[in-house]
Amino acid sequence: MFHPIPPGWRSLLKDETRKPYYRALDAFLEKELAGGQTILPARKDIFNALASTSYDQVRVLLVGQDPYPTPGHAHGLCFSVQPTVRPLPFSLRNVYRELHDDVGCQVPNNGYLEPWARQGVLLLNTVLTVRAYKANSHQGRGWERFTDRVIELVAAKQTRVVFLLWGREAQKKRALITESHHTIVTCAHPSPLSVRKFYGCRCFSHINRDLADAGLPPIDWQIPDV
Numbered sequence: 001m002f003h004p005i006p007p008g009w010r011s012l013l014k015d016e017t018r019k020p021y022y023r024a025l026d027a028f029l030e031k032e033l034a035g036g037q038t039i040l041p042a043r044k045d046i047f048n049a050l051a052s053t054s055y056d057q058v059r060v061l062l063v064g065q066d067p068y069p070t071p072g073h074a075h076g077l078c079f080s081v082q083p084t085v086r087p088l089p090f091s092l093r094n095v096y097r098e099l100h101d102d103v104g105c106q107v108p109n110n111g112y113l114e115p116w117a118r119q120g121v122l123l124l125n126t127v128l129t130v131r132a133y134k135a136n137s138h139q140g141r142g143w144e145r146f147t148d149r150v151i152e153l154v155a156a157k158q159t160r161v162v163f164l165l166w167g168r169e170a171q172k173k174r175a176l177i178t179e180s181h182h183t184i185v186t187c188a189h190p191s192p193l194s195v196r197k198f199y200g201c202r203c204f205s206h207i208n209r210d211l212a213d214a215g216l217p218p219i220d221w222q223i224p225d226v
Helices: 007-013 020-034 048-052 090-103 114-118 143-155 167-176 203-213
Strands: 060-064 121-125 162-166 183-187
Touching (some): 007 143, 048 121, 167 183
Parallel strands (some): 060 162
């Protein structure tokens, strides 16, 4: 099922892909397909977060949960949707409102977050696949172990990384971030259930201050229209 790990991560994750849990995860996904299930995102996009942001590039790591279960939405970057998706998911609309209030970004006409990824924002879900129309259906199958390893590798970088943890599930990953030169920005999740606590968090300007303090360039958070 799996495409090869993207080149910028392959040597770092080669031992992980040889472990029994990873082979079992691959077998599980093959069984899902053989049973007629639709798996999202498309096979070529499962490792898109790693393909879009190489290990050497990572300056910010945003932890998501699992892909959007609606066909045509997910493409391997957490919170991001394909450029043609309308209307935007509620969580992403809430992110854009906070972006506008925090750093003055204009609300774009799309939810395609690839421009962030190209600047070193690793948009990593903790579970990289989902069964169509069934959120969280691939939790507990091994993805969490794989993505924990990705987070550990990023946390081992010698240059500062800002870890952005929205909500309780993402904040459980704090234990993987042990180096004191990194910073962790936490706030409520932007979903409709917790958005009142999310609004006003000013996490985007916080990230850019933390990057500047380490002598790193800021993120341009403006997503262009398509």
